[in-house]
Amino acid sequence: MPIEENTLPFSATLATSPLQDVTDMMREISKYTDPTDIVREYIKRIRQFYPVDRVIALARPDMNSDEVFYACMGNWDKPVLPWGNLENFEPLGDGLLKNLCLNGEPTIVNDLTDELSENDRDILGEMNSLRTIPLFNKGKASQMIVGMKAEPNGFQQEDLSALVWLGNLFGKAVQNLIKAQELSVAYKAVDRELKTVGQIQRDLLPESVPEVPNLELATYYEPSARAGGDYYDFFPLEDGRLGIFIADVSGHGTPAAVVMAIMHTIAHTYSGPQKLPSQFLTYINKHLCQNFTTRSGIFVTAFYAIYNPQDKSLTYASAGHNPPVHRKCGASPVSTLDRAGRIPLGISSEITYDDATVKLTSGDRVVLYTDGIIEAFGSDETQFGMDRLGAIVGRCDLNSTTIVDAVVNQLHEFTGTTSQADDCTLVVMKVR
Template structure:
């Protein structure tokens, strides 16, 4: 008997196999679960002689309630994932018994009372085949195949139909979850992008003009938002504070703590304080209010440059020592004469200071470990030796040296993505 939507495939097993292969090809191209269900339903119409097909769901419902999610009698399709409230919600009757029975069923002589909740969907048909679709071992969904004549479904077709329908159900569910994951990732990416924009707004909008010091800066997070931070502070007497920090971890948590550090640094009350006292202040507030017991910490280097004497007074909280290249004699001097624990670990830590006398032509490179720990495809790190070799070009101004370092890091990485945020401040004494 021909169905409302076309008859079954004739021509023997070769024709059926060809049709199944075409079905699998078409299913593999689908990215929209609603379109996938539509295409699958049309194909199944040709494989199995049926006159009507009804899809049901009891997901998130209590017995004996269920929803009709699809019917070949409907003039148009309703998307059950996005328009669930438009689906008919029924209670009790034969269909409730079937879907809550959790088993395949064949009814050879269907007789439906007029007051059955699903009577309009079943009326006029004498044969019914119920195929449960399992999720976590429970038939949360079911497909009903109907024929107008009695005893129309052969039992030997049931195993194949249950098998194929459940495999398709799992594939559809995977596609739905994939789409939900894609939408969630897009929403998360939008949020991270907004966090990154806020974070970048906390960095200096323009580099300061510091007498006797040419400066350039670079900042790139490894994700939408990161935990690196640099800043410049105008101080009394024409001096300038130069600050660079690196929050442990990556992404939004690090970006939030970076913003907190920025806020604390900019609310330090009273007259300008020497570098060690500034780090003490940051550390006390971080430990007391934010990082105590969390395992989070911040490495930081803070230097105060006095243009009149070309003198840099500095303190460090576990940060990478800046590299000083003395172009007058070629020496490389790490600024490591003062150090201490990273910020946010213990409130008992205090920070000593050191003074470095600078000379015209000196190059100073402040950086976070995303520079020296940049890895190539084999896992080798860029390291300080390569950084020092790049600093050998004393003819470059600050911006030129910064670009030279970035080119060297990118060439070394050879396409390997950045695993950490990368931040640099380059200063050249004039």
């Protein structure tokens, strides 16, 4: 809120020129985000305090070379920035200007009537005095701003110190802004690639849940980044049986998504016995270890189950994955499918996996999930946890789809705006 003059304490006074001019300059410069606009405004304003007739920029992109480039800073039709790729700069020939740039020191030349090179005269024209302000980067004068006047003896030595520190502080700020823009461009390019990776990954997931007699299925998948390492799949088997697979690749983002895609390929090339889930996990583990994970240190937790609609049995094997939640309608305790667990996939090719079978009845719910669900953090830094998940699964009035909806809604309510570090996946089964 602006302070009105009549509300100021008796000892206070409103800022006046030149302080007001400096304040106005800083206020105006703060409005810009484009480096060229900021430099243009800075040069225009600084010339009010230190008038010159012409300004040029010199740049040395390679400090191990004597090459110098120049550009006039009076023509703003094209961007002129002595940092970055030096767009619109031209090579500078031998002469006084080049020597001053190579010297890298603040300098005043108040008499340019001495013999100048043809290169200098083409640039200096009718100018008769100049002042150089070196701009330092990593201890070396890699850029220089040259102000010129038509009159001889146009510059004062006492102005140099203020111009050197002011110019270098401003130059560093502009460099940081340029770097920020470059990072923004790079981030957007990477983000576009990650979106593509994420879309490819989603295309690897089932388009819909399969129809199975006396079984309802529903799923939920949400990566923490554009792409993630969670994976679920369904495998129709002989005799109407269904393979149900869920996995979680260690790590996040693109590396996890790549391993997820590899695992998808391996899983869909399996042509061995279809009776035991352990054989399926052993096959995937062997191929991951032999070709991919042992060198990278990545591992995969996984759970694979085969549901038989004829007798409502579920035979399963686990590779270090979170045991699925199992609840019978009307029964208060939550049980977990944890009788066949071994180490994750991708650690040792010598590992074989075990099987266990559970008989399900009408109304039973089985929820497969990745740890991003139960380990999601709320604003108070507590985790969503098994109790909340189990309470939802215990509601007999919910079908598989409404169980997913209830978990997701409560999860979002619990986490609020807290960013999550892990992917979240659910596969919900309810026996009819």
